[in-house]
Amino acid sequence: MKPKYIIIKEEIEKMIESGVYQPGDQFGSEYEMATQFEVSRETFRSAVKLLEQEGKLLVKHGVGTFVMNPLPEVPNNLEKLTSITAMMKQAGLKDAERHESISTETCPEEYAISLNLSPDEHVYIHERTRMVNGEPVVISINILPKKYFGDIFEERGLSEPLFHVLEAASGIKIVRSNTEINVPTSTDPYYQKLLVKPETTVLLLKQQHFDDSNRPMMFSVDYYRNDIFKFWVQRMR
Amino acid sequence: MKPKYIIIKEEIEKMIESGVYQPGDQFGSEYEMATQFEVSRETFRSAVKLLEQEGKLLVKHGVGTFVMNPLPEVPNNLEKLTSITAMMKQAGLKDAERHESISTETCPEEYAISLNLSPDEHVYIHERTRMVNGEPVVISINILPKKYFGDIFEERGLSEPLFHVLEAASGIKIVRSNTEINVPTSTDPYYQKLLVKPETTVLLLKQQHFDDSNRPMMFSVDYYRNDIFKFWVQRMR
DNA sequence: CAGTGGTCTAGACCACCGC
């Protein structure tokens, strides 16, 4: 059973969507609203707090609670950590074609720091180019320490999103990443591979991935063609 | 006076920083902790909830509450909406030199949609190039509807961050923005102005700015030299 | 099963805002 404050939150959302409450409208006082929903004031407040965080309500101390104008939908919100497969699906693309390679090496220094490894430890380097209509659209390079992931790549196909493979094979759940947004230089070989038209531009995301205890478990370097992938971020003061 | 749950939150933060609690450590039960802090369980939980959202604690239902590994500090977090002035300060740069221009025009179509304007309405177009050691490092173009901002630019100097000018002169507070992350094409004239060395790369942020009622109040197009400005985002599943 | 966190309540008092 869903908790009451979630139910109320969803009811309020529906009322806003259906126009019962219009942008700018003021709610009744918390006491009134709680009575109306037949819950305690604190329970009603829990629902409001969630909606406030989502930017759907504005609560002013000593004044009242107001319905906000809806924010336009943001496609491909960069704050949501999703697989490239999912991103392509959302963009209406099928990543049927791929070129992949896996190698085992000692860890390149650049990644050793981010992964908290000594430079002599072994890592998988998994490289994948996704193609659409014969054109490359995104190249991803994943660096995975062998000590965490053992020999998962010998056991499984790679058709599924990497996140799923890791979780199923090793129990490691990647839940967050610190992502640096970059533009590759014109001499970058991966950039050149994506340069199908002279006006193609490419975004480069360098990501340090963490498990649910904030341990760095994986590093990835992803090159996205900017004419195909659009990234958004919501910024707040 | 600060509320108790904030005080407790800060106390817990201090205890984690000073090593009283180590990453991985488990707290006592909520009842025990609340007793220890001499507050009710709910109050203690409010403090924990904040720390959980910041990724400093991990709460597992039916198991316990644990201290997380600290996430590395992220400079220039893109999720924080800050002025370019503040960003440059953080990067150790002084934006002493500037080139600016202001014009009034009817709203270019590209922006009219984002700003909810009809194409015949008038907007300010405020362009600013910031220089460091004689080199341009960032170009920003701000589009401001005249109907919201009147003639603020006649009244004030432009030495302060634009956010401050807007707030002081018109009472309008920009509190969030939807930001599209782009790479300019090589033919973009603003890109070419920043191309001081052949290997310079440039990030282009297109931002729709909202006030505290989610009304779009301003549009901006900012070109950042990527060799000088580094942007980060924290992504979560 | 015992122990943990998750939800919910009724009521109290405080802090802020606008008139």
Place this chain on the structure above:
DNA sequence: CGGTGGTCTAGACCACTGC
């Protein structure tokens, strides 16, 4: 000042986890 939201409590019961 009256009305709003903000904090806090003590106690109850539920839901999840691991042994």
